Amino acid sequence: MNKLQKTRIVDLLQREDFGTEVQVKGWVRTRRGNKQVGFIALNDGSTIHNIQIVVELASFDEELLKQLTTGACIRVNGVLAESPAQGQKAEIQAKEIEVYGIADPNTYPLQKKGHTLEFLREIAHLRPRTNTFGAIFRIRHEMAQAIHRFFHENGFYYFHSPIITASDCEGAGQMFQVTTLDLYNLKKNEKAAIDYSEDFFGRQTSLTVSGQLEAELAAMALGSVYTFGPTFRAENSNTPRHLAEFWMVEPEVAFNEIQDNIDLAERFIKYCIKWALERCQDDLEFLSKMYDNDLFDRLEFVVKNQFVRLSYTEGIKILEAAIAKGQKFEFPVYWGADLASEHERYLVEEHFKKPVILTDYPKEIKSFYMKQNDDGKTVRAMDVLFPKIGEIIGGSQREENYDKLVSRAKEMGVPDKDIYWYLDTRRYGTAPHSGFGLGFERLLLFVTGMANIRDVIPFPRTPRNAEF
RNA sequence: UCUUCAGUAGCUCAGUCGGUUAGAGCAUCUGACUGUUAAUCAGAGGGUCGUAGGUUCAAGUCCUACCUGAAGAGCCA
Numbered sequence A: 001m002n003k004l005q006k007t008r009i010v011d012l013l014q015r016e017d018f019g020t021e022v023q024v025k026g027w028v029r030t031r032r033g034n035k036q037v038g039f040i041a042l043n044d045g046s047t048i049h050n051i052q053i054v055v056e057l058a059s060f061d062e063e064l065l066k067q068l069t070t071g072a073c074i075r076v077n078g079v080l081a082e083s084p085a086q087g088q089k090a091e092i093q094a095k096e097i098e099v100y101g102i103a104d105p106n107t108y109p110l111q112k113k114g115h116t117l118e119f120l121r122e123i124a125h126l127r128p129r130t131n132t133f134g135a136i137f138r139i140r141h142e143m144a145q146a147i148h149r150f151f152h153e154n155g156f157y158y159f160h161s162p163i164i165t166a167s168d169c170e171g172a173g174q175m176f177q178v179t180t181l182d183l184y185n186l187k188k189n190e191k192a193a194i195d196y197s198e199d200f201f202g203r204q205t206s207l208t209v210s211g212q213l214e215a216e217l218a219a220m221a222l223g224s225v226y227t228f229g230p231t232f233r234a235e236n237s238n239t240p241r242h243l244a245e246f247w248m249v250e251p252e253v254a255f256n257e258i259q260d261n262i263d264l265a266e267r268f269i270k271y272c273i274k275w276a277l278e279r280c281q282d283d284l285e286f287l288s289k290m291y292d293n294d295l296f297d298r299l300e301f302v303v304k305n306q307f308v309r310l311s312y313t314e315g316i317k318i319l320e321a322a323i324a325k326g327q328k329f330e331f332p333v334y335w336g337a338d339l340a341s342e343h344e345r346y347l348v349e350e351h352f353k354k355p356v357i358l359t360d361y362p363k364e365i366k367s368f369y370m371k372q373n374d375d376g377k378t379v380r381a382m383d384v385l386f387p388k389i390g391e392i393i394g395g396s397q398r399e400e401n402y403d404k405l406v407s408r409a410k411e412m413g414v415p416d417k418d419i420y421w422y423l424d425t426r427r428y429g430t431a432p433h434s435g436f437g438l439g440f441e442r443l444l445l446f447v448t449g450m451a452n453i454r455d456v457i458p459f460p461r462t463p464r465n466a467e468f
Numbered sequence B: 001u002c003u004u005c006a007g008u009a010g011c012u013c014a015g016u017c018g019g020u021u022a023g024a025g026c027a028u029c030u031g032a033c034u035g036u037u038a039a040u041c042a043g044a045g046g047g048u049c050g051u052a053g054g055u056u057c058a059a060g061u062c063c064u065a066c067c068u069g070a071a072g073a074g075c076c077a
Helices: A062-066 A116-120 A130-153 A212-220 A260-281 A281-290 A295-304 A312-326 A340-351 A400-409 A415-428 A440-448
Strands: A021-033 A037-043 A051-056 A073-082 A090-101 A206-207 A224-232 A245-254 A308-311 A356-363 A378-387 A390-399 A431-439
Touching: A021 A051, A021 A090, A021 A415, A051 A073, A062 A245, A073 A415, A130 A224, A130 A260, A130 A281, A212 A245, A212 A415, A212 A431, A224 A295, A245 A260, A245 A281, A245 A340, A245 A440, A260 A281, A260 A295, A260 A356, A260 A378, A260 A390, A260 A431, A260 A440, A281 A378, A281 A440, A295 A440, A308 A312, A312 A340, A340 A356, A340 A378, A340 A390, A378 A431, A400 A415, A431 A440
Parallel strands: A051 A090, A308 A356
Antiparallel strands: A021 A037, A021 A073, A037 A051, A073 A090, A224 A245, A245 A431, A356 A378, A378 A390, A390 A431
16 A cells, blocks of 8 residues: 655655655665665766665675675665764665665776776766766756757747758768668679669668758748757767767758847857756766866856857958967968868957857858858858867858759759759748757767767767777 | 877776886775765785787887777868
């Protein structure tokens, strides 16, 4: 009848009804004590904090007590009590303990003491059990919620773009091919090319590098949409800011011009960071203490300050002025050159000391679908540049004029017969529209203060690494 | 992909000018301790020095190649 229900530790730590019998289930973090009494720090993933289980050793079986080692999973029934010692307000006086799963201390790789992030990457299947990754993955969840909530509140529809695609229209990099062809016995046609008509889809297909083109189709019907899903790039990038599989958020809005797009991007990022500050206090405090003392200052700074907005051309002028004053760069600065990360960092971290939104880039260094400005030289692109992590958002107003879009695609070598369906949006009821892409893990890098993108996604996919 | 640095106990590292039997802290195990907070104290076990070659009387140490990891760069989100 009166079966005791499991209580989450996050809820238990709030309670003051001492004397009540409670039940918790979780994993042993540490155990210490003496001959009479043992102390177990128990964590169930609901919070960064542990609950202390007090065990009077005399009242328990010796064999059971031996199994209560770091990593073991247990159920504890006991009495919630006010703690007589410093360090915690409440604790549980254990009355009954059941071991669900032991963790052999001789082989269990996680210890009480600190591990390097590099080592934890090698045991990615167990690292969620650490304080650090528990905090990160709880924050990751909250950020995903924030994204959905922001767009939902602003009248956007969550639109699911396909994962498998036949187009490489954005030219956003090397793609992973998807095939069911027998790679040990590839049939070639008379031109010695692979015969994809035999393949599953009857044509060559790949994993998506962006949901943008599909999002544009949706925006031309639903008005305001966003995608939020996995994205794949087969680039041989080995940096702390790149993944072969990452999650991207891509809003697309009909009738938005470039300024609306910029406003949306700034409002969106601020909403997400504010959400983290309001809901992830404990986890952020832990990460701040362990990895990044300035974390709260940086997050609050972004929420409170207006991002700097300037054109590419103005940016080049600032960089040229800096060079004239003696600033040294490895790569040359001139109008028409793509900005290297040293240039972006100079603008964000040295010159403005604020997030910067750069707009109106030369058309030669941007994608074919961006709306051309009247000057004939620039396009309505926008990049949001953040301190430490660089480009967090890239977006643009899209070219809605059919002829201009087709000629630009031709100039940049995009075969228009592959994207007839995309071009149709400009043939039938075209409209001004804009959108951008935000790398979810890049946002998480900023919010958590982590330095390596492999530490903000559960199972990072990078060149030569897909073990877990 | 390029450049630089690194790889020694389960983890984090030290190891001098190439020279006898490769060390420490933590973790683990055993013992002590009546409330611990990364508990403390005493003791014990634990090593193919990333892999393969080479130089040398002698290689953890020097050389070459490869593998793996990290940082910076390129590409980008």
